[in-house]
Each structure stands twice: as structure tokens, then as C-alpha cells.
Amino acid sequence: MSTDVLAAVAAEPGVPKPNPILVVDDVRRTFGGLVAVDVRHLEVERGTITSLIGPNGAGKTTLFNCLTGFDRPQAGYWAFDGHRLEGRFAYQIPRYGLVRTFQLTKALDRLTVMENMLLASRGNRGERLLGALLRPSWRHTEDAARQRAERLLETFELTRMGHDLAGTLSGGQRKLLEMARALMTEPAAILLDEPMAGVNPRLRQTLCEHIEGLRDGGLTVFLIEHDMDVVMGISDWVVCMAEGNVISEGPPAVVRADPAVVDAYLGSHDGLAPVDERESHEDETS
Amino acid sequence: MDVLNVFLDAIRVAIGPQAAVFALAGVGLNLQFGYAGLLNFGQVAFMLAGAYGASMTVDAGGPLWLGILVGMAAALVVAMLFGLPALRLRADYLAIVTISVGEIIRLLVRSSTLEPVTNGVFGYRDFAAWFYAINPIPAGRYGVGNLAFPARTLWLIVVAWTLVLLASLLVLGLMRSPWGRVVRGIREDEDAVRSLGKNVFMYKLQALALGGLMGALAGSLRAIDSQAVRPDFFLTITTFMIYAAVILGGAGTIIGPTIGAMALWFVISFSEGLLRLGIESGVIEFLDPEDVAAIRFMIVGLALILLVVFRPQGLAGKPEAGLLDEH
Numbered sequence A: 001m002s003t004d005v006l007a008a009v010a011a012e013p014g015v016p017k018p019n020p021i022l023v024v025d026d027v028r029r030t031f032g033g034l035v036a037v038d039v040r041h042l043e044v045e046r047g048t049i050t051s052l053i054g055p056n057g058a059g060k061t062t063l064f065n066c067l068t069g070f071d072r073p074q075a076g077y078w079a080f081d082g083h084r085l086e087g088r089f090a091y092q093i094p095r096y097g098l099v100r101t102f103q104l105t106k107a108l109d110r111l112t113v114m115e116n117m118l119l120a121s122r123g124n125r126g127e128r129l130l131g132a133l134l135r136p137s138w139r140h141t142e143d144a145a146r147q148r149a150e151r152l153l154e155t156f157e158l159t160r161m162g163h164d165l166a167g168t169l170s171g172g173q174r175k176l177l178e179m180a181r182a183l184m185t186e187p188a189a190i191l192l193d194e195p196m197a198g199v200n201p202r203l204r205q206t207l208c209e210h211i212e213g214l215r216d217g218g219l220t221v222f223l224i225e226h227d228m229d230v231v232m233g234i235s236d237w238v239v240c241m242a243e244g245n246v247i248s249e250g251p252p253a254v255v256r257a258d259p260a261v262v263d264a265y266l267g268s269h270d271g272l273a274p275v276d277e278r279e280s281h282e283d284e285t286s
Numbered sequence B: 001m002d003v004l005n006v007f008l009d010a011i012r013v014a015i016g017p018q019a020a021v022f023a024l025a026g027v028g029l030n031l032q033f034g035y036a037g038l039l040n041f042g043q044v045a046f047m048l049a050g051a052y053g054a055s056m057t058v059d060a061g062g063p064l065w066l067g068i069l070v071g072m073a074a075a076l077v078v079a080m081l082f083g084l085p086a087l088r089l090r091a092d093y094l095a096i097v098t099i100s101v102g103e104i105i106r107l108l109v110r111s112s113t114l115e116p117v118t119n120g121v122f123g124y125r126d127f128a129a130w131f132y133a134i135n136p137i138p139a140g141r142y143g144v145g146n147l148a149f150p151a152r153t154l155w156l157i158v159v160a161w162t163l164v165l166l167a168s169l170l171v172l173g174l175m176r177s178p179w180g181r182v183v184r185g186i187r188e189d190e191d192a193v194r195s196l197g198k199n200v201f202m203y204k205l206q207a208l209a210l211g212g213l214m215g216a217l218a219g220s221l222r223a224i225d226s227q228a229v230r231p232d233f234f235l236t237i238t239t240f241m242i243y244a245a246v247i248l249g250g251a252g253t254i255i256g257p258t259i260g261a262m263a264l265w266f267v268i269s270f271s272e273g274l275l276r277l278g279i280e281s282g283v284i285e286f287l288d289p290e291d292v293a294a295i296r297f298m299i300v301g302l303a304l305i306l307l308v309v310f311r312p313q314g315l316a317g318k319p320e321a322g323l324l325d326e327h
């Protein structure tokens, strides 16, 4: 377990880590007058599960979007595995070993589950227009990709669905597929945006085990999650954002008890309790 | 004229050069729209490039086969004009750019300023002698009754449908390759494909250009068929007719554009023939013969509406493909 690595790290925002894979500096994204993200310094330790929490609208998704080239911050820079990534296009990011999933699941509906997986494979020679018609030139990479896909589908219990169109999967299965598909890119780190949303409790347990398995296999997992039970259960480290800033970080229990975190949630009428925060969100309007 | 002859006439049109031209342009549009999800509303501009490439090259003293290649090269330029400004933006911007750039190209070609280069509104005539000179089919009429073609038309039909077949096989091969998988993925959700490390822009540009090359070939064929090229042959309405053919046949299927083009021309010709027959024989009294040309398009429109309601996946599409769209 990599928790030990972080045992000596102080629980304070922006604290340096022994072996960070992702280092974020002064990233600022505003929409008109609204400061969506304003992160001074943030490090994510390699080989850990780090959770990003915070009330609705805290800027978590926007931070992910900036880091992965889906949004352009007005300022800031960040490095992944020693490579500076600011200014890169979204499609270039996975080449550095960084891949993300989306808060609103993006299954490719009219492709089969297996096609969804194969599409994500790396260095597939048949993906070049010249050569696409020469099956012998790409059969080798395609077969290798298929083997990897079959292993991943088995891990995520999707083998049975391989030939089904992804559009026919249930919401939870789509989440699983999206995660498995991201892993096809052979990443060093994966950013998951609310992987548990809409997933039933039994499957949540399984999904948590998968994520821990990935971490134990050496992958870095940086995930946004609202379910406090999940966050407390699987995180090696927790980062809390509010109004664009990192207001707290540390081991799960420490962050949970941090008055700044409690304040942030109370201030947003979200509540830290493991109830669905969307219920309390409705109180706001009433 | 009786109903059988009207029917045979309609079959003749459905397998004739016009239908083949629509099918070929449709195979290209289907690659762009049906598989890559690109809203290209300027397919007719690719056809214009093919037609003018052929006729202008011959007019300048070059051979027709070179002209066809020039037309294809011009189509690549059109693809850049469409794609570079709009492919990075949201899907609907491509629709706006293609429809307007397509019109701009046509208006430039017909303008007085460019008349020394393009012959303006007059265009070109009789530039395809070479094509008919190499016709290996002996002179004569082939077929029975109303369903017969002279040798020169038959030659064009054979060449045109062969090109449709080759283009369809090319699309089939590509769609079964990893390249086609990425392209179909882009149609579903381009951000997802981007997040998996694919250069979505390049794939879209390639699909647009490849479909445009087929459009250019179709344009050359159209020019060869009529032995005449004028800017006003290339109105945006033609793009919409090709859309009608693709959707009728089944967007995102291999044979959809071919079936759709045949069905479209069959419906146009058959309804026209029946209306004329009805008027001549006195069964239909309330219609003026001059309105027939307009009414047949209304019938096509009605057929399309019925199809969209009862068979949204098109004649050749699989039912589940239509249902999934409702997500």
C-alpha cells in the first residue's frame, strides 16, 4: 500500500509529495467574472488513489478539463511525469500516459463494446488512412489490442456484452466500459470524473476493488467523487476544492474533520454526510 | 403509353446515368455524413469541381482523363476550404460553412469578372468526345421496349455503376478497418475519441476529402453525360437531393446510397409518368400538365416523410441503428 509513502506528508494545501506524477502550478480558469479554477500548487503522488472532493461547482471538472486539454486556462502550467502539458491538444495528452473519463459518460453508442475498446488501443497501424485497406499490415497490432481488450473486459465483467452495441448497456455498465476503455490506452495515470455516479451499491463495491487493483498494479488514480463512503474507503489522499481553490488536503479522516472543508460544504448547503448531496441541494431552491 | 411502359421508363431512369451520378456522390456524402457524422451541405461544390476540372482542361487543350484528375485535385482544395475553417468547430458550423462556401464557388464561377477563365454563365459544351470515342460497345440499342439504351448511354452506365461499385467497396473496406472504427466513433462522440488519443480533426478532414473526391468523380460523370457544364447545374438543391437519396437508402450503410439513388429516381420518374398518363387519358382532370414536374417532387417529399416516420433507418438500414438514435 502506498499510504505509507504519504504518512510523513503534512496535511496542508499545496504540500509537496515525495514522488509526484502530476504537478500543477497557478492554474487559473475564469468564465467571465466567475473564477472556476484557481489552483496555486497541487501535487498528486505517483501510485496512489487521490480523491478530489468539493461541493457542486467547486471547479473539479473544470480542473480536469484544463489538465487534459479539453479546456484552456487563462494562466498556469502543469507537468505530468516530467512533461509539460499546457498548450497541448486533448488528443495528445494520452500519449504521455494521462487519460481521463467524463462526468457524463461517453460510450460510443453505435459501436459494439469490443469496438469501443479496440478504438482506444495505442499505435494501431490500421488507423492510418494509407494502409487501412492492407489488413496484413495491421493485423498484428489489432490482434494484440484485442487480447488486451479481452483481458480488461473480463476484469470489468463485460465479456458477455462484447458484441452488443454500447448504446444498449445500462448506465453502470457504461461507466465500467468507459473506465476499461480508458485503460486500453496503457496509461500511467487515470483521471476519473465521478465514476460511481449512477452505479448501484453492489457494483460500487466491485468498482472500488477494481480501482484499488489498478493502484496496486502501479497506476495513479485521481478521481472526483461525491460519495463520502467511497472516498473514505479507497483514498490514500484527499484533496478538497471550493470556489476554485484547493482548501484542504491530507489523509481522508483528516480532510473530513477539517473545519474549512465542513464550512465549504455547509456554506454550499451540500452537507458532508453520505446522503446524496443533490437532495440537500434542492433545499436551496425551496 | 400504358402503366407497364411508365414502369419500364421509371426503371430505365433508376438505372440510368443520373441515378449513377447521385449514387456516386451519395457514397461520398454517406462517408462524410453517414459514417463520420459531418454535416456537409456543399457536396454539389465537389461535383462542380469535378465537372469544371474536366471541361476546362479539355477546353485548354488537355485530354479528358487528365481533366478528371484535375477535377479531383480541385476537390481536395474545396475540402480544405470547407474543413480548415469549420472542422475544429461544432458540427453545425460545418453546415453553415459548406453551404455558403459552396454557393460562393458557384457564384464566382458564373461571375462576369471570371468569365475569361470560366466562360461565366455559358460554361462549356462537347468536351467529352474522347470518352465516347473509346466506347467498346458496338453501336445499336440494347434492351427491350422502353427499357433500352443506345450504345453510348450503355457505355456511360457501365462505367458509372462500376465506379459506384468500386467506391462502395472502398468505403466497405475502410469501415471494416481501424480507420473506419475511429471515424464511426467520431460520429458518436468526438470528445470521447479525442480523449483516447486520436487526432479527430485529421480524421474528419480525411473523410471530408475522400467523400469529396467521390463527389468530384460524380460531377465529371454528370458533365460527360450531358456534354454540357454550366454553373447553374450546381445549385444547393442538388446537395439536398443527394441527402434525400442517402437517407432514403439508409445513411451509414454500404448499399444505402445506391438503393436510395435508384429509389429516388424511380419515384420521380414513375410519379411523373403516372400523372402524365392520368392527364392524357382524362382520369386526372384537375391538374395542369405544366404542374407535373413540381408535383413529382412533392411526391418525393411525401415519400421521405413517410419513410422517416415508419423506417427512420432507411431502406437498407438495420432497425436497431434507428432506435439507438433516440438516446
Ligand SMILES: Nc1ncnc2c1ncn2[C@@H]1O[C@H](COP(=O)(O)OP(=O)(O)OP(=O)(O)O)[C@@H](O)[C@H]1O
Pocket (backbone or CB within 6 Å): A031, A034, A036, A054, A055, A056, A057, A058, A059, A060, A061, A062, A063, A103
Ligand atoms: N463552459 C462554462 N461556461 C461558463 N461557466 C462554466 C463553464 N464550465 C463550468 N462553469 C462554471 O464553473 C464552475 C465550476 O464548474 P465545474 O463543473 O468545474 O464544477 P464541479 O466541481 O465539477 O461541480 P460538480 O460536482 O457539480 O460536477 C461552476 O460555477 C460552473 O457553472
Ligand SMILES: [Mg+2]
Pocket (backbone or CB within 6 Å): A060, A061, A062, A103
Ligand atoms: Mg463536475
